[in-house]
Amino acid sequence: MxxxxxxxxxxxxxxxxxxxxxxxxxxxxxLSTGINPHPYPLPAFAPETWSRLPDPESLRALERVAATVFGVEDPARVVAAAGSEALIRLLPRLLEGRRIAISARTYGGHAEAWRGAGAEIVDPGDRSADLRVLVNPDNPTGRVVPPDQVLDLADGPLLVDEAFVEVDPSGSVGALAGTSGFERLIVLRSFGKFHGLAGVRLGFLVAEPALAARARQALGDWPVSGPAIAAGLAAYPDTxxxxxxxxxxxxxxxxxxxxxxxxxxxxxxxxxxxxxxxxxxxxxxxxxxxxxxxxxxxxxxxxxxxxxxxxxxxxxxxxxxxxxxxx
The missing domain is CATH 3.90.1150.10 (Aspartate Aminotransferase, domain 1)
Structure with a gap:
């Protein structure tokens, strides 16, 4: 069939x-997903984690913890959301650009999101593109572009999806995203795949402060659930x-x-x-x-x-x- x-x-x-x-x-x-089959052993959450609206201070604490894990000096550059997929769908609304360079054989959510916003998808080798999208490590090939080569691509607007980088964080360029000289570098990180907790829906944007602030405003007051915040606060420090x-x-x-x-x-x-x-x-x-x-x-x-x-x-x-x- x-x-x-x-x-x-x-x-x-x-x-x-x-x-x-x-x-x-x-x-x-x-076996159709790339999610760790042995999830992080979460502790029991306090009842109010489920019954109360997420506390903005807890969300900021999560972003500070994530910034530490990612090597990001300024937590203002780290934005939490309900999964990196939510950020993939949000970015076409926040970024200018109608010609987006994306490989035809990488994670399809990026091209789908940009097409839905009316953009044209062009070949990754097209240097005239308004934005390049790189999935690194790639999904599904697993191909890894070394950090120095990724940064060479950041001479123009570059979005790097690092959903699978937790298996080897040394390959991440998130620490530099949005810093001086790399203002046009944007990085996405995923919590659920490596930690085996994809159901909590938690991901992060790392970008220059102005774009990060616009993302926070677009996501609204409660972009992440209370249990997702608690899961991240519990798991990320457990090195x-x-x-x-x-x-x-x-x-x-x-x-x-x-x-x-x-x-x-x-x-x-x-x-x-x-x-x-x-x-x-x-x-x-x-x-x-x-x-x-x-x-x-x-x-x-x-x-x-x-x-x-x-x-x-x-x-x-x-x-x-x-x-x-x-x-």
């Missing part, structure tokens, strides 16, 4: 998968957990690469939160995995590619290994 269109735009569409393959065994294993998690993710990707190679896939890229695999008969393999209750991520622009997130529980690893053996 043809892959449902809903599964081609984003990962995580389990509802569409259940509809397409109603006889698949349950529970489904969702020991982050260091241990980076090591575990490396081990898990080595294990996943082994399973995929034994099943006849070529590893085409990825980060330690997801792997991009290639096979000539990838559409058949995608459907076979779906019929086994395992959702992966296909790509309409290259039918030989499938992206695999990391399994979490041991039984999920075993189910994936069994399903791969039958391909």
């Amino acid at each position: 043809a892959t449902p269109a809903a599964l081609l735009g984003h990962g995580g569409r389990l509802g569409a998968a259940r509809t397409a393959w109603p006889d698949a065994p349950t529970p489904w294993i969702d 020991a957990w982050a260091a241990q998690t980076r090591l575990r993710l490396i081990e898990d990707t080595v294990q996943l690469d082994g399973l995929l190679r034994r099943a006849g896939f070529e590893i085409a890229g990825g980060t330690t939160l997801f792997r991009l695999a290639r096979a000539a008969d990838a559409p058949r393999r995608f459907e076979a995995l779906a019929r086994a209750g395992i959702l992966t991520r296909p790509f309409p622009w290259d039918e030989t590619l499938i992206r695999f997130g990391l399994p979490g529980a041991e039984q999920d690893w075993l189910r994936l290994a069994d399903a791969l053996e039958t391909l």
